[in-house]
Amino acid sequence: MTKKLAKSAISQKRILDAAARIFRDYGYAGTTMRAIADEADLKPGSIYYHYKSKDDLISAVLDIGIRAVTDSVGKALRALPDTATGRDRIEAAIRAHLSAIIEVGDYTLATRRALGQVPEAIRARNTRMRDTYGSIWQEILSDAHQRGEFRTTANLKLARLFILGALNWTVEWFKPGGRSIDDVAREFAAIVLDGLSGRVEPVGLAEELPPPAKPKRASARVRAA
Amino acid sequence: MTKKLAKSAISQKRILDAAARIFRDYGYAGTTMRAIADEADLKPGSIYYHYKSKDDLISAVLDIGIRAVTDSVGKALRALPDTATGRDRIEAAIRAHLSAIIEVGDYTLATRRALGQVPEAIRARNTRMRDTYGSIWQEILSDAHQRGEFRTTANLKLARLFILGALNWTVEWFKPGGRSIDDVAREFAAIVLDGLSGRVEPVGLAEELPPPAKPKRASARVRAA
DNA sequence: GTCTATAGGGAGATAGAC
DNA sequence: GTCTATCTCCCTATAGAC
Numbered sequence: 193m194t195k196k197l198a199k200s201a202i203s204q205k206r207i208l209d210a211a212a213r214i215f216r217d218y219g220y221a222g223t224t225m226r227a228i229a230d231e232a233d234l235k236p237g238s239i240y241y242h243y244k245s246k247d248d249l250i251s252a253v254l255d256i257g258i259r260a261v262t263d264s265v266g267k268a269l270r271a272l273p274d275t276a277t278g279r280d281r282i283e284a285a286i287r288a289h290l291s292a293i294i295e296v297g298d299y300t301l302a303t304r305r306a307l308g309q310v311p312e313a314i315r316a317r318n319t320r321m322r323d324t325y326g327s328i329w330q331e332i333l334s335d336a337h338q339r340g341e342f343r344t345t346a347n348l349k350l351a352r353l354f355i356l357g358a359l360n361w362t363v364e365w366f367k368p369g370g371r372s373i374d375d376v377a378r379e380f381a382a383i384v385l386d387g388l389s390g391r392v393e394p395v396g397l398a399e400e401l402p403p404p405a406k407p408k409r410a411s412a413r414v415r416a417a
Numbered sequence: 418m419t420k421k422l423a424k425s426a427i428s429q430k431r432i433l434d435a436a437a438r439i440f441r442d443y444g445y446a447g448t449t450m451r452a453i454a455d456e457a458d459l460k461p462g463s464i465y466y467h468y469k470s471k472d473d474l475i476s477a478v479l480d481i482g483i484r485a486v487t488d489s490v491g492k493a494l495r496a497l498p499d500t501a502t503g504r505d506r507i508e509a510a511i512r513a514h515l516s517a518i519i520e521v522g523d524y525t526l527a528t529r530r531a532l533g534q535v536p537e538a539i540r541a542r543n544t545r546m547r548d549t550y551g552s553i554w555q556e557i558l559s560d561a562h563q564r565g566e567f568r569t570t571a572n573l574k575l576a577r578l579f580i581l582g583a584l585n586w587t588v589e590w591f592k593p594g595g596r597s598i599d600d601v602a603r604e605f606a607a608i609v610l611d612g613l614s615g616r617v618e619p620v621g622l623a624e625e626l627p628p629p630a631k632p633k634r635a636s637a638r639v640r641a642a
Numbered sequence: 643g644t645c646t647a648t649a650g651g652g653a654g655a656t657a658g659a660c
Numbered sequence: 661g662t663c664t665a666t667c668t669c670c671c672t673a674t675a676g677a678c
Contacts, residue, residue: 199661219534221447225654238662240655279614308530309444333613342613350604351613353590354583361582371575379575387612388558388567388576389504424643450672463644465673 204242207232208256211249215302220250220309250310254318257299262325264292269332278336279385285332286384287377289359294366294373301363329356355384429467432457433481436474440527445475445534475535479543482524487550489517494557503561504610510557511609512602514584519591519598526588554581580609 197205210231214223225246229236243249268288272280293300307315333348342348358380366376382390422430435456439448450471454461468474493513497505518525532540558573567573583605591601607615 203661217533219444219446219531221444222534223446224652226652235663236654237656237664241661244655246654305533306444309442309447336613343611343615345607346613347604350596350601351608353586354605354608357583357586357589358579359582360586361578364582365578376575379572380579382570383576383579383612384608385612385614386568387608387610387615388561388571389610390568390612390615428643449670451670460645461672462646462674466643469673471672 200242203232203234207234207239207242207249208252209298212253212256212298212302215250215253215306216298217305220306223250223306247311247314250306251314251317253299253302254307254310254314255321257296257303258318258321258325260296260299261289261292262321262328264288264295265325265328269328278332278339278341279381281332282336282385283377283381285329286355286359286381287374290362290366290373290377290380293359293363294368297363304360304363326352326356351384425467428457428459428463432459432464432467432474433477434523437478437481437523437527440475440478440531441523442530445531448475448531472536472539475531476539476542478524478527479532479535479539480546482521482528483543483546483550485521485524486514486517487546487553489513489520490550490553494553503557503564503566504606506557507561507610508602508606510554511580511584511606512599515587515591515598515602515605518584518588519593522588529585529588551577551581576609580605 207228211228214227214231218227225239226236228249229239265285265288268284269281272284307318329352330348333352336342337346337348362376432453436453439452439456443452450461450464454464468477490510490513493509494506497509532543554577555573558577561567562571562573587601
């Protein structure tokens with residue numbers, strides 16, 4: 193393991209990055225080895241020196257996507273002090289998840305576009321990695337619940353599905369250069385923890401909240417929608 | 418327009434349903450006219466009597482998916498009394514959205530899998546329909562905000578993106594026969610409105626909430642994740 | 643309306659030169 | 661390691677019989 197990458201490793205990385213971009217744009221079946229080769233400045237036949245098949249390539253791309261997210265969130269949680277609250281952990285995990293999917297956006301978008309069409313055996317392996325990630329979130333949530341930070345009626349499994357669904361979807365609309373990841377993470381954590389109507393602090397701030405809803409009528413547009 | 422469908426209309430519907438299932442499983446490029454024909458009990462050439470191309474077919478499938486959701490939510494909102502609160506509208510819209518995507522699950526899943534790979538012209542038209550739907554949600558949220566039902570710091574645009582992301586993702590995990598749509602809708606609405614930590618009623622219930630979080634330590638598993 | 647047959651093009655993968 | 665050349669297979673779409 194020297195610092196200088198072997199020629200083979202360089203090509204391998206270039207092919208992988210190219211594959212992620214093409215899979216992202218054309219899905220699994222729509223991607224051709226020719227298109228990947230063009231993107232990586234190679235001839236189609238040359239890819240097969242590094243990856244033995246198209247399935248081999250998509251498999252590598254899928255794994256990088258989910259692993260980046262799992263590692264990023266795991267690292268962020270470990271960086272927190274033991275005194276961190278459940279709320280702290282949830283905020284940190286959301287921020288880490290967003291950072292990771294934006295950072296390796298080509299890979300996570302490729303996954304979103306291609307996973308559903310990939311041969312069953314490959315999908316099964318990747319799904320197992322995703323389930324592992326889901327269980328990290330289950331732990332975060334049940335830990336916060338046990339610490340008494342949630343309302344007693346909270347359904348943690350549905351909450352996890354809600355959170356991960358919304359987070360996974362961000363790659364579809366988040367554009368670097370616009371809103372910062374921190375802003376998005378903060379607002380998302382605020383909704384998940386306090387809701388749109390919710391108080392900002394855990395308890396005792398009822399008197400600082402906006403006045404109760406006046407029974408105004410809905411706007412004409414909403415009534416007619 | 419008689420009640421009896423013409424032979425042509427029957428075949429057309431059978432082809433459309435078959436196409437939705439195949440596009441759902443194999444994406445746009447991965448779907449072959451042969452596979453659709455097999456699923457619809459026809460020979461490949463016969464499809465072209467009803468649809469002039471593969472693009473024509475995917476276009477029809479995509480439109481049915483988004484139209485079902487838009488119609489379902491619009492209908493649910495119109496069915497509410499004028500006295501309905503913003504919260505009522507949000508709950509109703511979530512329930513209607515979920516009902517629709519489960520009802521025409523093959524079409525919405527086909528959209529999720531194929532939309533990203535479809536030729537640009539077709540995608541553009543469908544994206545316009547989706548934007549229209551998004552603006553209905555924007556109205557629902559800004560209406561509730563104007564009625565004073567939200568905290569003043571709420572970011573409605575991000576809220577809409579999170580809500581629609583989480584809702585769109587449900588088709589990936591929701592299985593008919595398990596949890597009811599109503600249960601999912603209720604819990605999603607609770608998270609969006611009150612958060613996981615939140616009070617159940619809009620204001621003044623601080624003394625009925627669970628005691629403040631005790632500074633317990635996080636579980637070993639979460640600390641080590 | 644549905645069939646059979648097929649034209650014309652492009653796919654994944656391999657062999658062997660360099 | 662990367663190239664060229666090519667094998668074999670399957671795709672969309674059409675033509676014309678029934």
